[in-house]
Amino acid sequence: MPGVYVVLEHDQGQFAPSSGEALTAARRLGAQLNEPVIATLIGPPLPAFVELCELYGIPLGLNLLDPQITDYGPELWGQAVAELAVLREARVVMTTGTDRGNEVLAQASARAQVPFVANCTIAEFNGSWNLTRMQWGGSLLEDVTLTAPSLFISYAHHAIEAEPVSADTSTQLESIEFNLDPMLCRSLVQDRVTLTEGTTLSTAAVVISGGRGVGSAEGFEPLEQLASLLSGKVGCSRAVTNNGWRSHADQVGQTGTRIAPEIYIACGISGAIQHWVGAMASKNILAINTDPEANMVTKAGYAVIADLHEVVPAVIAEIERRRGSNPSS
Known part of the structure; x- marks a missing residue:
């Protein structure tokens, strides 16, 4: 038929x-x-x-x-x-x-x-x-x-x-x-990785990604905390995976995961074309970067020109204040 x-x-x-x-x-x-x-x-x-x-x-x-x-x-x-x-x-x-x-x-x-x-x-x-x-x-x-x-x-x-x-x-x-x-039939399955249950990077409504500007693997801890508060997932740029700060599974981009969240927060990401391809379907993009001429800043709907290490903790503190939660919990 x-x-x-x-x-x-x-x-x-x-x-x-x-x-x-x-x-x-x-x-x-x-x-x-x-x-x-x-x-x-x-x-x-x-x-x-x-x-x-x-x-x-x-x-x-x-x-x-x-x-x-x-x-x-x-x-x-x-x-x-x-x-x-x-x-x-x-x-x-x-x-x-x-x-x-x-x-x-x-x-x-x-x-x-x-x-x-x-x-x-x-x-x-x-x-x-x-x-x-x-x-x-x-x-x-x-x-x-x-x-x-x-x-x-x-x-x-x-x-x-x-x-x-x-x-x-x-x-x-x-x-x-x-x-x-x-x-x-040319495939040989040697190991099978169990699929992640629940929300994934490709299905999350909120994605918070860090780039080279995060500075280190430890620098992602505030991003993880913010993602937890917003019920989101943490991603990264290729520069981060190249430096070994996070696994390739977290990479957003042409050679990583293509995402389409309601909100995408790009922290310290310059916005190279390979990354933009994976993020451009996002409904709303907020870029946090010290460089006002960064590609991600010029493409984003919203931008904060400041140090992410100051902005992200401030956002976390404000969310916790409005929710009436204990910042240390």
């Missing part, structure tokens, strides 16, 4: 936070093309699949099965998507433009010989495809016109806000069993 097939990312039984964005984008594109939208799960069934589809108003769910697909593997996933696109004559196959999403569709595109446009912010069809995609880490938007019967698309992460639907939806499930080439 032709239609818009949206591939959902998942790991260790949990769907990626970007799944809502992907389903929202697919729902809008399906309405524009007057094509059915089919949510696609690769690998063993997950109990939350139907619930997720119904939350975002997707009436059709498809499970791609193969005995070899137990964990994520770009070659296997890519081959499964390629065979799906050919078998169903898919009009569009799409996902979110995360590292994994782009990796899978690149594999599938090469195997199915279908054009792939990555990191789109706009995708429209008026006799031909009119797309806008991010280049140079998001510092440049490129308009693309493409004529093709089928297309693979990834939407830039955080380019679309997830929008659940209010109407009741009943999702019907079906499955396809493949017999993929065993030579495609």
